[in-house]
Amino acid sequence: MNGVHDMGGMDGFGKVEPEPNEPMFHTEWEARVLAMVRAMGAAGAFNIDTLRFYREALPPHVYLSSSYYKKWLLGLEDLLIDKGFIAAEDVAAGHAVQPPKPLKRGKFRLDDVERIMVRGKFGRVASAPAKFKPGDRVRAKNIHPVTHTRLPRYVRGHFGVVERDHGCHVFPDSAAMESGENPQWLYTVVFDGAELWGPDADPTVKISIDAFEPYLEAA
Amino acid sequence: MSDHDHDHSELSETELRVRALETILTEKGYVEPAALDAIIQAYETKIGPHNGAQVVARAWTDPAFKEALLDDATKAVSTLGHVSRVGDHLVAVENTPRRHNMVVCTLCSCYPWEMLGLPPVWYKAAPYRSRAVKDPRGVLADFGVSLPKETEIRVWDSTAETRFLVLPMRPEGTEGWSEQQLAELVTRDSMIGTGFPKTPGAPS
Numbered sequence: 001m002n003g004v005h006d007m008g009g010m011d012g013f014g015k016v017e018p019e020p021n022e023p024m025f026h027t028e029w030e031a032r033v034l035a036m037v038r039a040m041g042a043a044g045a046f047n048i049d050t051l052r053f054y055r056e057a058l059p060p061h062v063y064l065s066s067s068y069y070k071k072w073l074l075g076l077e078d079l080l081i082d083k084g085f086i087a088a089e090d091v092a093a094g095h096a097v098q099p100p101k102p103l104k105r106g107k108f109r110l111d112d113v114e115r116i117m118v119r120g121k122f123g124r125v126a127s128a129p130a131k132f133k134p135g136d137r138v139r140a141k142n143i144h145p146v147t148h149t150r151l152p153r154y155v156r157g158h159f160g161v162v163e164r165d166h167g168c169h170v171f172p173d174s175a176a177m178e179s180g181e182n183p184q185w186l187y188t189v190v191f192d193g194a195e196l197w198g199p200d201a202d203p204t205v206k207i208s209i210d211a212f213e214p215y216l217e218a219a
Numbered sequence: 220m221s222d223h224d225h226d227h228s229e230l231s232e233t234e235l236r237v238r239a240l241e242t243i244l245t246e247k248g249y250v251e252p253a254a255l256d257a258i259i260q261a262y263e264t265k266i267g268p269h270n271g272a273q274v275v276a277r278a279w280t281d282p283a284f285k286e287a288l289l290d291d292a293t294k295a296v297s298t299l300g301h302v303s304r305v306g307d308h309l310v311a312v313e314n315t316p317r318r319h320n321m322v323v324c325t326l327c328s329c330y331p332w333e334m335l336g337l338p339p340v341w342y343k344a345a346p347y348r349s350r351a352v353k354d355p356r357g358v359l360a361d362f363g364v365s366l367p368k369e370t371e372i373r374v375w376d377s378t379a380e381t382r383f384l385v386l387p388m389r390p391e392g393t394e395g396w397s398e399q400q401l402a403e404l405v406t407r408d409s410m411i412g413t414g415f416p417k418t419p420g421a422p423s
Binding site: 005006007008009010011013014015016017018019022024026027028029031032033034035036038039040043045052055056064068070073076077085086090091094095096099100103107108109110112113116117118119120121122123150151152154164166169170172186188190196197202204205206207208209210211212 | 239344349362379
């Protein structure tokens with residue numbers, strides 16, 4: 001979706017302000033939100049792409065004015081309600097009033113913590129040969145899906161060069177909609193600054209994205 | 220920090236909402252509160268930039284490891300038993316006198332957690348995500364970093380599950396240093412590409 005989360009190239013957000021000696025969490029609730037998100041994901045309530053889509057789908061003014069973990073909280077609540085794991089009545093009451101819905105991998109327990117400290121595996125067996133190889137010139141398709149995609153707006157329609165082939169991976173556009181992993185080839189594609197930002201761009205800058213094969217066409 | 224709730228009343232409201240959600244999830248039997256405590260403790264103790272710093276220091280002292288790291292970072296890091304376990308699809312990119320690498324996630328906050336810990340607020344906030352791909356030199360200036368004007372800047376937008384770790388250049392004047400001494404020079408920002416390692420003798 002063409003949401004405000006797709007920020008690459010936008011102006012007006014001001015300077016980057018690093019915080020010296022930044023703590024891992026600024027409040028205790030941030031840590032609880034992180035833990036709930038990780039636990040419910042590991043228990044099988046959602047996949048990472050669906051979760052990202054729910055954050056992106058927050059109203060633009062909410063997305064832009066909420067802190068990072070506030071967005072996580074709001075996205076998590078919306079997702080759990082939509083998927084039937086919690087009910088609006090539960091949230092209104094502040095405790096469980098509706099019966100639970102079974103989780104794909106069952107209750108998240110202490111024994112499960114160790115396994116979530118390593119990232120999931122997204123590589124999959126390919127069902128078709130790769131269409132592109134390093135060195136190929138490609139164009140990022142001019143597409144505007146209204147659902148989740150990982151093709152940022154700032155590269156759409158632009159020409160780049162395939163630099164690396166990462167193999168076949170879970171396709172977020174499909175996984176986010178819970179319509180299967182639909183594995184696709186994944187490539188690092190490099191763009192010249194001037195191709196993306198025009199002739200006044202800094203000539204020393206190159207930008208790459210990791211692009212799934214359905215995002216690309218031969219050029 | 221503009222991206223943060225510092226307003227007390229809003230904070231309290233959010234806090235109540237978070238507690239309510241945890242109560243609901245617990246009462247429904249979805250999560251054990253002790254497991255949530257353990258997740259937080261694991262994040263606070265097991266991950267962090269010290270992991271990445273060990274990898275960088277090893278690459279600075281062991282050419283074979285460096286080659287393996289640049290070839291397949293997940294595989295290379297997994298051979299270092301003392302460093303955090305690492306997931307698939309880690310890619311290490313090398314800074315050279317000719318090329319500087321910088322990592323961003325314009326769409327959300329993708330970041331090599333196992334190597335660097337949880338990302339700082341600025342990495343997840345709009346100013347960095349919007350400008351890193353369009354004006355990387357301007358962003359570096361916000362960090363007080365400047366590069367020679369002929370140095371190529373390569374910005375890696377983490378748009379998939381690939382995670383990028385910048386291998387910074389080894390500071391001069393560190394000949395003969397041990398891996399442990401070198402690791403202490405490696406900063407988090409130098410592994411994101413928004414800073415340099417500390418230099419010997421400079422105040423930290």
